[in-house]
Amino acid sequence: MRDTPRSQFPHFLAIPTRWMDNDSYGYVNNVNYYSFFDTAVNRHLIEQGGLDIHQGGVVGLVVETGCQYFSSISFPDTVHAGVRVAKLGNSSVRYEIALYRNDDPLPSAAGHFTHVYVDRATNRPTPIPAATRAVLEKVL
Template identity: 75%
Template sequence: MRDAKRSQFPHFLSIATRWMDNDVYGHVNNVVYYSYFDTAVNQFLIERGVLDIHKGEVVGFVVDSGCAYFSSISFPDTIHAGIRVAKLGNSSVRYEIALFRNDDEQPCAAGHFVHVYVARASNRSVPIPAPVRQVLETLRGAQA
């Protein structure tokens, strides 16, 4: 996804970097990128009313993730996290996320993670609820 373009992502979330995100080398530490991915997707789901992190009976567990790093991010950069759905299965969804620094056209990092939907009470996989599926359909982007 190194050559991903902003136009290939149907939704963006702006995330301000924080001073504490920088490591001793003066750039955002690699583990923080995963928190940006998680924040972008979960904020989207919460805003659309299909994720209740405290009381929802069905939630998504991350079962797979990965990230490729192309260029550094440093505080006080603003990250624009583009998200799209690459695959929508019966009980799982694969998101692709690209992080664009400030006004850059090329992503500084790109990755993925997979949510498997589970019943909170049993931790067993369940089909993606219809309202969630409808929202996820809006994230199917143009993938070059």
């Protein structure tokens, strides 16, 4: 996904970096990239009514993730996280996320993660709720 332009993503979230995101080398530490992924996906789901993190009976658990790094991000950059759904199954969804630094046309990093939807009480896989599926289908 190194050469993926912004136009390939139907949803974006701007995330300002923080002073504390930089490591001793002066760049955003790699662990923060996964936080950007999580923030972009879950904020979109919450804002679109596809996820109730406090009362919802069904929640998505991350079961797989990966990231490739292409160029550095550092404070005070703004990360523009592009989100799309790569695969939508019965109880799981695979997201692809690209992180663009400021106005850069190509991503600084790109990755993926998979949510498996589970019943909050039993922690067993369950079909993706209709409201969540509707939100996910908009970013396919």
